[in-house]
Amino acid sequence: MNSPCILIPVGVGLVCAVLGYLLGKILSSGKDNLSALQLELDNCRAKSSKLEAELATLKAKSSSFVAPQAVNSGLIGAYVPFDADLASSDFGKKVKENDLKVIEGIGPKIEELFNANGILTWEVLSETSVNRCQEILDMAGEQFVVHDPKTWPHQSKLAFEGKWKKLKDWQNVHIGGKK
CATH class of the missing domain: 1.20.5 (Single alpha-helices involved in coiled-coils or other helix-helix interfaces)
Structure with a gap:
């Protein structure tokens, strides 16, 4: 081989x-x-x-801390630290800080939606445009079509500034939170 x-x-x-x-x-x-x-x-x-x-x-x-220079310079309105007792007596019911359900027209489900979209406080909601509020509702589905967020930033500003009596009076005049 x-x-x-x-x-x-x-x-x-x-x-x-x-x-x-x-x-x-x-x-x-x-x-x-x-x-x-x-x-x-x-x-x-x-x-x-x-x-x-x-x-x-x-x-x-x-959200509960505001630098004194921001208040003094006018960047933020008349901010009042949250006082649960004052809020409860002026508003007529128990109020927790940054509870968005205090706003006429916002319930637990809408509060969850807003929280999921970064709106966790009255201050943030007061600075949020009505268009952005409507976008959040629209993205959530048809069950939220009936809600009108036009007054929510204004109501939130009153809550953030501690103007509980004014907020309660406003809500009594504007039934359903509508102007």
């Missing part, structure tokens, strides 16, 4: 085995890299959610 004839198929076999091994290594390392990237993305998403929740909490807490 001729030995060079046997060496050629054996040599080709060895070269194919080495190439197959290397190709397998390269392709499998890509899958490991993809898994690592997916894990990193999941961690980033979890951290982002945690930071968003923390930011919402800080925004809610910071």
Whole structure:
């Protein structure tokens, strides 16, 4: 038997085995890299959610603090720190700070919608345009079509400024929160 004839198929076999091994290594390392990237993305998403929740909490807490220079410079109206007893006596019912349901026309479901869209305080609602309020209602579906947010920023401003008697009188005159 001729030995060079046997060496050629054996040599080709060895070269194919080495190439197959290397190709397998390269392709499998890509899958490991993809898994690592997916894990990193999941961690980033979890951290982002945690930071968003923390930011919402800080925004809610910071709404009760107004820098004196902001009041003195006229950037903010006559801000009065929230006084639950005064609010309850003037408004005629128990009032919790930044409870959007105090606003005529806003109930629990609309409060949830607004909170989910970053409107957590009377101050923020008072600075929100009527168009933005309407957009939030429109995005939520047909069950919110009947609601009219035209007066909500004004009512929120009264609540934020601690003008409870004025808010109650306004709501008594404007039945259903409509002008």
